[in-house]
Structure formats: structure tokens, C-alpha cells
Amino acid sequence: MHEDKLxxxxxxxxxxxxxxxxxxxIDHILEHGSITTEDLEKKYGYIHPPRAARDVRExxxxxxxxxxxxxxxxxxxxxxxxDFTKIxxxxxxxxxxxxxxxxxxxxxxxxxxxxxxxxxxxxxxLQVDHKIPxxxxxxxxEIERKTGDYMxxxxxxxRAKSWSCEHCENWKRIKDLELxxxxxxxxxxxxxxxALKNVRRIDLVWNEEExxxxxxxxxxxxxxxxxxxxxxxxLLGKIYSRHNS
Numbered sequence: 001m002h003e004d005k006l007x008x009x010x011x012x013x014x015x016x017x018x019x020x021x022x023x024x025x026i027d028h029i030l031e032h033g034s035i036t037t038e039d040l041e042k043k044y045g046y047i048h049p050p051r052a053a054r055d056v057r058e059x060x061x062x063x064x065x066x067x068x069x070x071x072x073x074x075x076x077x078x079x080x081x082x083d084f085t086k087i088x089x090x091x092x093x094x095x096x097x098x099x100x101x102x103x104x105x106x107x108x109x110x111x112x113x114x115x116x117x118x119x120x121x122x123x124x125x126l127q128v129d130h131k132i133p134x135x136x137x138x139x140x141x142e143i144e145r146k147t148g149d150y151m152x153x154x155x156x157x158x159r160a161k162s163w164s165c166e167h168c169e170n171w172k173r174i175k176d177l178e179l180x181x182x183x184x185x186x187x188x189x190x191x192x193x194x195a196l197k198n199v200r201r202i203d204l205v206w207n208e209e210e211x212x213x214x215x216x217x218x219x220x221x222x223x224x225x226x227x228x229x230x231x232x233x234x235l236l237g238k239i240y241s242r243h244n245s
Contacts, residue, residue: 168195
């Protein structure tokens with residue numbers, strides 16, 4: 001949809017978006033009618049294209065995701081504007097920045113641990129994340145913000161959470177706050193599903209003093225010709241069977 005065909009009010013709202021990734025997506029769609037993950041990767045250098053599309057949605061602008069063929073024939077995602085009556089004007093100002101003191105409080109509260117893998121990182125490597133995705137709950141005014149509504153995630157776990165949430169029907173369509181509260185990504189210590197799927201998950205990290213243990217299990221897994229995660233699951237299954245026989 002070219003900008004010349006848009007009502008002035010809608011164009012004004014689109015031009016108000018200042019988030020860099022969101023603005024790139026919006027400007028590209030205004031010029032070309034749509035944007036693909038291939039465009040985002042090759043033209044703009046984004047290694048996680050859905051994150052850029054998510055920025056647009058989080059800014060209150062509705063997008064439709066559909067499938068197209070890439071230049072080499074693969075099926076990839078493409079994005080275009082959805083019905084503009086779905087614009088969320090409450091989000092058009094973008095996210096409220098997280099102040100440094102708030103992150104410091106979280107670092108103290110959680111002892112510099114990533115909430116998912118439970119590994120300790122230097123503060124600069126941890127990111128403040130909404131327990132309930134911004135897409136579901138929106139943002140909270142700074143004066144009302146509570147540390148209990150946020151978690152610290154390392155970049156790897158944050159990417160994993162983003163991917164899982166973006167493919168969840170609750171994130172895309174249902175938008176039920178209670179479902180997020182009982183999800184692994186919102187409450188890893190007490191959950192009943194992961195992105196609406198009846199599965200359970202453990203994220204393990206071996207630190208410097210434990211690397212020899214990791215290498216031992218890795219070698220055992222290689223001898224069994226299976227992945228390390230499958231080997232550990234098999235090992236735990238044997239322990240479970242022994243204690244319940």
C-alpha cells in the first residue's frame with residue numbers, strides 16, 4: 001500500500017513511529033506494499049526479522065503475516081498492513097524506557113541471574129523483559145511499575161522467548177492475560193504450558209567449574225549416537241524408573 005493511497009490521518013500516525021526497526025518496516029511497506037524476512041535480512045541486516053515486525057505491532061500498527069517465495073524458492077514470511085481500524089493508539093508513543101535504577105533493582109533482587117537458564121551474568125549482558133509480553137499487556141507508567149512484573153533474561157533466552165511467543169496463538173489472536181501467567185515464559189518456576197502446548201522444559205548451563213561434567217555427558221551421548229539433550233533425558237528417565245519400580 002503506497003503512502004499516496006493512505007488517508008492523511010493514518011499516514012500521520014505511521015510517521016509518528018520513531019523506533020528504528022519499526023520505522024524501516026513501515027517505510028518499506030509504504031514504498032513497496034509489503035516486506036519479507038529476506039528483505040529484512042539482506043537489505044537491512046536484521047538476523048532476527050520477526051523482531052522487526054514485532055516492533056511495528058508493539059508500536060500499535062497492525063500487520064498481516066503471510067507466506068511468499070524467497071529468491072531461492074524457499075517459503076518465507078512477508079508482512080503488510082492490516083485493517084487500520086485495528087490501530088492501537090495507546091501504543092503509538094512506543095515503549096516507556098526502563099530506567100537504570102529499575103534494572104539495578106532487578107539485578108539485586110535476582111542476583112544477576114537469567115530467569116530462564118539461571119546462569120549469572122554481568123549486568124550489561126542481561127535484558128529487562130516483561131513477564132507478560134508487551135503485546136498482551138502493554139506498558140505500565142513508570143510510577144506504577146513493579147519489579148515483580150519483570151524478569152532478567154540473557155540474550156539467548158530472550159530470543160528463545162520471543163520466537164516462542166510470536167508463534168503462540170495467545171500472542172497472535174487470543175490475548176488472554178491469564179494464559180500468559182501460567183506459561184513457562186511468564187512463570188518458569190510454576191507453569192502448566194509452553195505457548196499453549198502441553199510440554200515441559202529445562203534450560204541447563206554448565207559454568208566454568210562444571211565444564212568437565214558437560215564434556216563427560218557429551219562424550220557419552222556421542223557414544224550412544226544421540227544429542228546431549230536426548231542422552232540426559234534418557235538418563236533421568238532411568239533414575240525415575242529406578243525410584244518408582
